[in-house]
Amino acid sequence: MAKKIKVGFFSFTCCEGCMISFIEILNEKYFDWTKKIDIQYLRALKKVKPIRPMDIAFVEGAISTQSEIRKLKLIRKNATKLVALGSGAINGWPSNLRNDFNDVKKKEIAELIKKLNQIETVSPIKKFVKIDDEIPGCPIDQKLFIKKMEGYLNA
Numbered sequence: 001m002a003k004k005i006k007v008g009f010f011s012f013t014c015c016e017g018c019m020i021s022f023i024e025i026l027n028e029k030y031f032d033w034t035k036k037i038d039i040q041y042l043r044a045l046k047k048v049k050p051i052r053p054m055d056i057a058f059v060e061g062a063i064s065t066q067s068e069i070r071k072l073k074l075i076r077k078n079a080t081k082l083v084a085l086g087s088g089a090i091n092g093w094p095s096n097l098r099n100d101f102n103d104v105k106k107k108e109i110a111e112l113i114k115k116l117n118q119i120e121t122v123s124p125i126k127k128f129v130k131i132d133d134e135i136p137g138c139p140i141d142q143k144l145f146i147k148k149m150e151g152y153l154n155a
């Protein structure tokens with residue numbers, strides 16, 4: 001039997017809607033994909049464990065803290081392929097809306113930003129690491145995700 005590919009799903013600053021979309025996709029694809037993929041990381045389904053080498057990391061959400069930057073770099077280091085999932089990871093939206101607040105609004109949220117250890121601006125993941133592919137949408141386009149995943153499995 002062919003070796004399963006190791007995949008991980010990781011969430012940063014976002015609503016985690018792309019991960020929910022992936023779980024919805026499993027309603028259709030679970031029995032087929034479970035023979036081919038080994039899900040190592042997916043907070044909604046599995047116990048969190050230290051990050052180890054994997055074939056594909058799927059990342060949703062934008063980056064808003066120093067600890068997220070460190071974790072993202074660790075994921076990049078351990079992933080042969082890194083795929084950005086959804087608009088938050090690809091271009092920062094909608095998590096980055098606060099970047100364009102006016103001065104009054106920025107002052108209003110300043111205390112909260114400090115309390116949550118957030119950095120000044122919210123950014124897409126490619127500001128910090130190289131990405132190998134992306135699946136757009138908010139949430140992701142499910143048909144496109146299936147097509148991409150089957151492409152990775154048959155590569």
Ligand code: SF4
Pocket residue numbers: 014015016017018019060061085086087088089093094095137138139140
């Ligand atoms: S891209 Fe949209 S749906 Fe996906 S995690 Fe970000 S905010 Fe949620």
